[in-house]
Amino acid sequence: MLVHERMSRNPYTITDETPVEEALKRMREFHVRRFPVVNKGGKLVGIVAERDLLYASPSPATSLSIHELHYLLSKLTVAEVMTKDIVTVTEDTPVEDAARIMADRKIGSLPVVRDGQLVGIITETDLFKLFLELLGARQKGVRLTMLLPDVKGTLAKVTGAIAQQGGNIIALGTFLGEDPSNFLAAIKVADVPKATLVETLQPMAIKIVDVREV
Secondary structure, eight states: OBGGGTSEESOOOEETTSBHHHHHHHHHHHTOSEEEEEOTTOOEEEEEEHHHHHHOOOSSOTTSOHHHHHHHHHHOBGGGTSBOSOOOEETTSBHHHHHHHHHHHTOSEEEEEETTEEEEEEEHHHHHHHHHHHTTTTSOSEEEEEEEEOOTTHHHHHHHHHHHTTOEEEEEEEEEOSSTTEEEEEEEEESSOHHHHHHHHGGGOSEEEEEEEO
16 A cells, blocks of 8 residues: 555645734634645645644743743744745655554654645554554454464464454454564454354464454
């Protein structure tokens, strides 16, 4: 799956000259938590998050009155609080690469560009929704997690055994195990009773970690 399949297209943007108070107002109006920032020519020059706007304040001046502070805040622009070191991806970037970049950089979104022009944005919320789909979180079935030996053909045996029982695999994900010799598999299956599924897969597993009807 590629970024263009999950990104928000034509995202809301603001200019770098937008006052901080106005940017925060627009965020609440559009129900978003970040804005790509463009200059007068429409070029992407930064990104600003809600927390950047909320934490924005003039230089320390504790002796100023509340009216003076409000005045200084009204003059503060997005250019002064935005992140200028922008990390971007393209539409054909794999979503797992986008997720890795976000996790490694500790950022919540990535502007998506085509030939230097902003065409979308992908956020942590988009990836959370994808995670729900990958694990079949909104579908009913028996969810079973097991520790399996890291041996070629193991998953083929598991899926084949489920097929023989007439089961329909809704979701299947693999994760790091306890050590390099094994791995965890989380599988959600429909049309097979929980007890039957456990009995079928138990002989192939090092151990059944968890099983539940969801």
